[in-house]
Amino acid sequence: MQTTVAIATIALIVHSLSAVVWVGGMFFAHQILRPAALALEPGPRFELWDRVLSRFFSWVIAAIVLILASGFAMVYGVFAGFPGIGLPIDLMTGIGVVMMLIFFHVYFAPFRRFRRAVARRDWAPASRQLAQIRVLVGINLLLGLLTIAIATSGPYWA
Numbered sequence: 436m437q438t439t440v441a442i443a444t445i446a447l448i449v450h451s452l453s454a455v456v457w458v459g460g461m462f463f464a465h466q467i468l469r470p471a472a473l474a475l476e477p478g479p480r481f482e483l484w485d486r487v488l489s490r491f492f493s494w495v496i497a498a499i500v501l502i503l504a505s506g507f508a509m510v511y512g513v514f515a516g517f518p519g520i521g522l523p524i525d526l527m528t529g530i531g532v533v534m535m536l537i538f539f540h541v542y543f544a545p546f547r548r549f550r551r552a553v554a555r556r557d558w559a560p561a562s563r564q565l566a567q568i569r570v571l572v573g574i575n576l577l578l579g580l581l582t583i584a585i586a587t588s589g590p591y592w593a
């Protein structure tokens with residue numbers, strides 16, 4: 436019993452804070468930094484995004500590892516596994532996995548091409564790749580907000 440309470444407490448704190456870092460970071464990048472950075476010339480703007488996204492994506496990778504570890508710790512250490520665990524947690528897991536796949540696609544495809552274009556100072560392809568990253572991060576932001584809405588309200592409607 437004591438162990439279950441300890442797992443639940445620690446895992447839920449780690450899980451929620453990791454979600455805050457990931458989803459809050461996407462909100463800031465997409466809704467605040469992006470419109471503000473549009474005032475910059477293309478060169479400095481792309482170099483800024485190169486530095487911003489490199490740092491942010493390292494945090495996202497750490498957040499994903501912690502979300503998965505703490506999520507599965509709760510599923511198997513607090514609940515009795517996935518069968519019968521309830522719709523909110525099933526939805527959270529499903530949408531969460533889609534968000535992770537989208538993130539790793541961004542990280543290994545458009546972001547990698549964006550960095551190569553910025554290193555060559557080739558602004559046209561850099562602009563195209565950044566536009567793709569913006570769309571995919573926008574989708575992940577909506578999915579992340581939806582997941583948090585489901586996770587927090589779930590106990591009241593499921």
Ligand code: HEM
Nearest residue numbers: 451454506507509510524527528531532579582583586587
């Ligand atoms: C991908 C695998 C995931 C698994 C297996 C998982 C599992 C869980 C579990 C078991 C809980 C505890 C629910 C309860 O005590 O009723 C939880 C809570 C939570 N999860 Fe997830 N989760 C995952 C992904 C995510 C993602 C991607 C986000 C947000 C971006 C997220 C946000 C939250 C939040 C905010 C809570 C706290 C809800 C509350 O207690 O009010 N989870 N998760």
